[in-house]
Amino acid sequence: MRKILPILLALIGVLAGGGAGYFLRPPPADEISPATDAHAPTPEAHPTDHAAPEGDGHGEGATVEYVKLNNQFVVPVVEDARVASLVILSLSLEVGLGATERVYAVEPKLRDAFLQVLFDHANAGGFRGAFTDASQLDDLRRALLEVARKTLGAEAKSVLISDIVRQDNG
Structure with missing residues (x-):
């Protein structure tokens, strides 16, 4: 009985999860009415992309998109020849309308350039002390935007830091 119980619990969990997924799935695209879901993403859009309005804030005249890079960036902060913390x-990225696919096409190059900027920022002490100070983050955003523009050109409008955390070792 001791060996059957964990298997039975796992089976119940899988069935419950599958049932919940089945009943909570979104409706097929052909069942979505344009009148009820006017702001739904197009099928070819990436699930993390969002068009943002510039102007009155009601979605008309949207000229930019926000593209979330797929993975987080992990930056070691080295002090006295040891990793003192991780950021x-x-x-x-805020890019011009229609530039999302280009961002994903050059994402490896962007990530490499961004990591170099982040490492330089860490080595200059940018992640020590009050690393979330507005002037520190503004300097970092400017440096990241500069390398984004070298890769994407004028399509790169700004770089947004959506999450940041420092984990101190020891």
């Missing part, structure tokens, strides 16, 4: 960031 973990999530970044998004």
Whole structure:
């Protein structure tokens, strides 16, 4: 009985999860009425992309998109030849409308350039002390935008830091 109980519980969990997923799934695209879901993403859009309005804030005249980069950035902060802490960031790019696919096409190059900027920022002490100070983060955003523009050109409008955390060792 002791060996059957965990298997039985796992089976119940899988069935309950599958049932919940089945009943809570979104309706097929052909069942969505344009009148009720006018702001639904198009099928070819990436699930983390969002068009943002510029102007009155009602979605008309949207000229930019926000593209969340797929993985977080992990940056070691080295002090006295040892890793004293790790900084973990999530970044998004504000780009011109229609540039999302281009961002994903060059994402490895962007990540490499962003990591170099983040390492330089860490080595200059940017992640020590009050690392979330507005001037520190503004300097970091400017440096990240500069390398984004080298890769994407004028399509890169700004770099957004959506999450940032520092985990101190010891």
